[in-house]
Amino acid sequence: RIVIGPSSMGSKPESGGGRPTTITQERYFEELEKEIPGTSQRLTSFIDQVAAYNVSPEFGTQTMILRWRPDNGRDWNLGTIYKRGPVWMDNLGSQAGNAGLAEAHKQFVASLASLIPGAWVQKKKTEAGQYATLNGKSPVPVDALLADETRRDGWLRAIADFQAAVMKKSHDD
Numbered sequence: 722r723i724v725i726g727p728s729s730m731g732s733k734p735e736s737g738g739g740r741p742t743t744i745t746q747e748r749y750f751e752e753l754e755k756e757i758p759g760t761s762q763r764l765t766s767f768i769d770q771v772a773a774y775n776v777s778p779e780f781g782t783q784t785m786i787l788r789w790r791p792d793n794g795r796d797w798n799l800g801t802i803y804k805r806g807p808v809w810m811d812n813l814g815s816q817a818g819n820a821g822l823a824e825a826h827k828q829f830v831a832s833l834a835s836l837i838p839g840a841w842v843q844k845k846k847t848e849a850g851q852y853a854t855l856n857g858k859s860p861v862p863v864d865a866l867l868a869d870e871t872r873r874d875g876w877l878r879a880i881a882d883f884q885a886a887v888m889k890k891s892h893d894d
Contacts, residue, residue, distance in 0.1 A: 745780045745781060745782060746778075746780040748782050749780050749781070749782060749783075749784075749785055749804055750764075750765070752782070752783075752804040753804045753805075753806070753863075756804060756805045756806055757805075757806050757862065757863070757864045759864075760806070760863060760864045760867065763864070763867040763873075764785075764802070764863060764867060767867055767873055767876070770873070770877060771787065771877060771880065774789070774877065774880055774881060774884065775789060775790070775791070776788065776789045776799060776880065777790075782804075783803060783804055784801050784802060784803050784804065785801070785802045786798050786800070786801050786802075787799040787800045787801075787802070787880075789880075789884065791884070791887065791888065791891070795816075795820070797813065797816060797887065798812040798813050798816065799813055799880055799883070800813065802863050806862035806863050806864060807859045807860040807861070807862055807863075808833075808853075808860050808861055808862070808863050808866060809852065809860050810826070810829070810830055810833075810851075810852050810853070810860065811849065811850050811852065813826055813829070813883075814826045814830075814847075814848065814849030814850060814851060815849045817829075817849070818847070818848065818849045820887070820890065821890060822886060822887060822890055823848050823849070824886075825882075825883055825886035825887065825890075826848070826849070826851075826883070827842075827848055827851065828882065828883075828886075829879050829880075829882070829883045830842050830851050830852060830853050831853075832875065832878070832879035832882065833853040833861065833866065833875075833876065833879055834853035834854075834861070835875075836866065836871070836872045836875040836876065837853070837855065837861055837865045837866070837868075837872065839855055840853050840854060840855050840861055840865070841853070841854065842854075843857055843860075
């Protein structure tokens with residue numbers, strides 16, 4: 722069982738589920754639902770599935786971070802999902818670059834882009850800033866990554882592949 726996000730106001734059970742929610746989480750999903758109707762339910766399901774990869778969400782009112790905390794003590798931001806929908810990977814890119822895993826980040830972003838018809842990797846001055854995009858101006862929206870089971874499973878596979886690269890590097894060092 723995972724507890725999602727801290728709250729000074731306490732938590733209450735989510736309707737229909739056993740996982741507690743916070744006021745911050747509720748606000749995030751309300752705003753996301755206003756921006757992209759129908760996405761909250763798919764994202765909630767994805768959160769439940771990504772928990773098997775030891776990834777948990779951290780909620781703010783504007784963003785949700787997919788946080789991975791492996792046993793080696795380093796926290797990884799596997800994506801920041803803004804309430805308007807874009808999925809940013811720049812924090813992961815910086816972390817990966819600093820850890821000697823720039824190639825793993827590059828592959829992660831390429832994997833996400835390959836899931837969505839018409840998407841590509843937007844090149845930036847640094848590899849750390851690269852992201853999957855549909856329009857060249859902003860990252861792919863979360864609803865495009867969760868549009869169907871194939872894309873969702875591909876996102877989970879990309880996470881697992883990145884985690885494997887991190888663990889291999891950690892073992893090799």
